Amino acid sequence: MAMARVAECEVCNEKVPLPARFEAPCSVSCGRICHLDCTRAYLQTQNVASFEDGATRLIDCPCGKGVYAPSCAVCGLSLLPPTPVLPTCPPPCGRVLAHKSCIATARIFGAQRDCQLCRKPWML
Numbered sequence: 001m002a003m004a005r006v007a008e009c010e011v012c013n014e015k016v017p018l019p020a021r022f023e024a025p026c027s028v029s030c031g032r033i034c035h036l037d038c039t040r041a042y043l044q045t046q047n048v049a050s051f052e053d054g055a056t057r058l059i060d061c062p063c064g065k066g067v068y069a070p071s072c073a074v075c076g077l078s079l080l081p082p083t084p085v086l087p088t089c090p091p092p093c094g095r096v097l098a099h100k101s102c103i104a105t106a107r108i109f110g111a112q113r114d115c116q117l118c119r120k121p122w123m124l
């Protein structure tokens with residue numbers, strides 16, 4: 001059996017060292033992935049500042065069915081526009097995103113969760 005393929009970003013062709021949930025995998029899970037930073041850079045070329053602005057255009061995946069979208073840290077589903085999205089922790093981390101509605105729900109239940117990346121508690 002072949003060794004597990006190290007995922008490469010479909011935009012810059014560099015390796016993707018972080019687990020897919022911290023990057024922007026194809027929304028239909030075809031296996032292709034794109035760096036979250038590359039996706040953000042693309043959004044800037046579209047005059048959309050960030051996911052948080054409810055970007056309406058994401059990079060199409062060559063599989064033809066999905067787009068490269070980060071996943072919600074709460075429910076795990078793709079963050080697809082125009083759903084409002086918020087980061088779960090303040091800059092300089094800010095790369096873990098969640099649906100605004102999921103964050104609101106977590107807030108209601110008083111959930112205290114730590115960022116899986118920077119280990120700081122979420123700013124709920």
Ligand SMILES: [Zn+2]
Binds near residue numbers: 013
């Ligand atoms: Zn990239």
Ligand SMILES: [Zn+2]
Binds near residue numbers: 028032062065066067
């Ligand atoms: Zn795809």
Ligand SMILES: [Zn+2]
Binds near residue numbers: 072073099
């Ligand atoms: Zn969610």
Ligand SMILES: [Zn+2]
Binds near residue numbers: 095115116117
């Ligand atoms: Zn964080």
